[in-house]
Amino acid sequence: MKTTVGKNRAMAPYGSRGNDQGVSKPSFVAAVQAKLPVLNDGTSSIEIRHGTYLGKPAVFFTAQDYFVTLAQDCKLTLKDYNHILFKEYVDIGEAPMKILEWTTDFRPEEETSIVPVWILIHQLPWHLFRWQVISKLVSDVGVAVGPDQATYSKSRGNIAKIKVEIDLLKPRLDQIWLGFNLLDGTEDGRWLEIEYEKVPSYCLYCKLQGHLESQCRNKIRDERVKVQREEQYKREKESKIEKKSNDEEGYQIVTRKRG
Numbered sequence: 001m002k003t004t005v006g007k008n009r010a011m012a013p014y015g016s017r018g019n020d021q022g023v024s025k026p027s028f029v030a031a032v033q034a035k036l037p038v039l040n041d042g043t044s045s046i047e048i049r050h051g052t053y054l055g056k057p058a059v060f061f062t063a064q065d066y067f068v069t070l071a072q073d074c075k076l077t078l079k080d081y082n083h084i085l086f087k088e089y090v091d092i093g094e095a096p097m098k099i100l101e102w103t104t105d106f107r108p109e110e111e112t113s114i115v116p117v118w119i120l121i122h123q124l125p126w127h128l129f130r131w132q133v134i135s136k137l138v139s140d141v142g143v144a145v146g147p148d149q150a151t152y153s154k155s156r157g158n159i160a161k162i163k164v165e166i167d168l169l170k171p172r173l174d175q176i177w178l179g180f181n182l183l184d185g186t187e188d189g190r191w192l193e194i195e196y197e198k199v200p201s202y203c204l205y206c207k208l209q210g211h212l213e214s215q216c217r218n219k220i221r222d223e224r225v226k227v228q229r230e231e232q233y234k235r236e237k238e239s240k241i242e243k244k245s246n247d248e249e250g251y252q253i254v255t256r257k258r259g
Helices: 028-035 063-074 081-085 131-137 149-153 217-258
Strands: 048-053 056-061 089-092 095-098 114-121 143-147 160-167 175-181 187-197
Touching: 056 063, 131 143, 131 160, 143 149, 149 160
Parallel strands: none
Antiparallel strands: 048 056, 089 095, 114 160, 114 187, 143 160, 175 187
16 A cells, blocks of 8 residues: 655745735644655665454564664654763653663563663773774673763873663673783783663563562562462362361261161
8 A cells, every 4th residue: 555645835934924815834744744754765665564463453574674674763863862861861840751762672661671871991091092992892891872071081080981881681791801912012901990880770570670679569569469369269279178078078967867
């Protein structure tokens, strides 16, 4: 099925007093449609297969289209991605809103385990304070987002501070080996200490940030409900066994009297 969009109508500049009273400001729908990309321009072909799933209509995407092609366009909707990601929270009125990175498998009821955090690299040699060097140096720690102002301007001794995206479900590195060749051809190096700032906890049970599974209120509540249900089931089972035993005993007494 193809979708067609009508041609844009001519419109006088806003606030002008032209003699053409028949020209009016286009509707919201028309204005949005005029700015939508052409669906069948040949630059990118999205394969959508129609079918059924569990007896109901369904559409199916290829993995390449769903996780790569379409997701790539969404990443370009934020003009200043790093600026937003540098903030831990955004205040909306009196309520803080947590900043989470969007992913193709995003679910509102679950929070991603990938978070941006600040890390400090201690004893980093002065001549390595270059972003093209630091970003590769921390690649085993996570995805480098950007340096802080002091690191960018080289105004803080030999400590570099970088915002890095890490996975809370993976072990955190506390050291990086900086190896290099000396001018005489021999090898040398040093350990660089990695320090993390304000790393949030992550609960594997409810898939939310801010607490561990051992502290999860949802898990504690669900386990309490589970115990209550098991106790109720046990009582009902014992009651049925007792009732059955009483019925059998009464039947035997009646049988004996008849005999």
